[in-house]
Amino acid sequence: MKALIDFDGARVFTIPARDSYPGFTACEGMLIEGPQGWGEFSPPRTTDDLTAARWLTSAIEGGTVGWPDPVRGRVAVAVVVPAVQPQDAIAIATASGCSAADVYVNGRPEDVARLEAVRAALGPAGAIRCVVEQPWDVDTAAESIPVLDRAAGGVEFVQLRSATTAELAAVRRRVDVRLALEVSNLGPDGTAFSEAADVAVLTVGPLGGVRRALRFAERTDLPCVVAAASGVSETSIGLAGGLALAGALPEVPFACGLGTAAVLAGDIVSPGRALIPVDGYLPVAPMAPGPDAARMAEFALDDAERIAWWRERLNAVRQLL
Numbered sequence: 001m002k003a004l005i006d007f008d009g010a011r012v013f014t015i016p017a018r019d020s021y022p023g024f025t026a027c028e029g030m031l032i033e034g035p036q037g038w039g040e041f042s043p044p045r046t047t048d049d050l051t052a053a054r055w056l057t058s059a060i061e062g063g064t065v066g067w068p069d070p071v072r073g074r075v076a077v078a079v080v081v082p083a084v085q086p087q088d089a090i091a092i093a094t095a096s097g098c099s100a101a102d103v104y105v106n107g108r109p110e111d112v113a114r115l116e117a118v119r120a121a122l123g124p125a126g127a128i129r130c131v132v133e134q135p136w137d138v139d140t141a142a143e144s145i146p147v148l149d150r151a152a153g154g155v156e157f158v159q160l161r162s163a164t165t166a167e168l169a170a171v172r173r174r175v176d177v178r179l180a181l182e183v184s185n186l187g188p189d190g191t192a193f194s195e196a197a198d199v200a201v202l203t204v205g206p207l208g209g210v211r212r213a214l215r216f217a218e219r220t221d222l223p224c225v226v227a228a229a230s231g232v233s234e235t236s237i238g239l240a241g242g243l244a245l246a247g248a249l250p251e252v253p254f255a256c257g258l259g260t261a262a263v264l265a266g267d268i269v270s271p272g273r274a275l276i277p278v279d280g281y282l283p284v285a286p287m288a289p290g291p292d293a294a295r296m297a298e299f300a301l302d303d304a305e306r307i308a309w310w311r312e313r314l315n316a317v318r319q320l321l
Contacts, residue, residue: 004035004064007318011291012301012310015264017233020092021082023104023133024263027233028301030310031268032056034063037287040238041314043205044231052313053320054208058241061209062288068210070247074281075226076255078102078129080263083110086117093121096262098280100127100255102159102227103152106134107144115151127255128152129180131230135161142174149177156254157199161230165196172196182230183207183216194222199254203229204241213245224249227257235268236261236275240288243275247284258282268295
């Protein structure tokens, strides 16, 4: 598979995050072209090489062996509501057209007003999920989650960041709200995943591609939700893999956390190919959209030192495949 890729010709890009989305960072990475299409290699710069190798496997999967056949043509997605003031949260939720929202919380009093605002925007039938921005200890999580649940008028689940699955299991025993955990965050602490969470969050990049994520979904008895990796911004090329996974899963019981293209100040595909939800849905496609020449020129990285860093990282990581 590696022989089919022109790694030396990979293009390096950077797109800043919008000022209106605090807590999100720029998307910087490389575009990988294969014989069947494009992929995006944009792991966080702090990612270790073994984890980055999974991101690279994911980036080249769609452009070489292709993605599994979908069983649905579109999937519902959730709008991202960052830690903003209530009036801004209402505006973001309303403009999205989505009936589900991933609301970011950080344990401050403003969380309550933000959740109340999103509930007002979505109405009683809307689905609200909380994404906790930083790790909470067991007591903090157990005390905070019921408050969030009441403020939202009921949450679908709360996605926690925890140092260990054992800690998450301890929280789960103390609350009546479903807890979600990124599968890629599983730690080797001996706690069964089903004891630690009620919902498995599947993220294509950190798991190494659509097929590897599907294999986990086949092994677990938990319901799964597909999402972008926590705290990571991706272009529409990167998000397309998550949509392919959502399209191939036998069941998709939750709106997918893939409405994150709006976080960035631009995209590297043409406006008509950008993965911005329409009426709360995104289409499932057989391959990722290709880059637009004008957009690529606009967001091409021109810092020689950073370009060299990315090329060195790609060369190091590809040796691990």
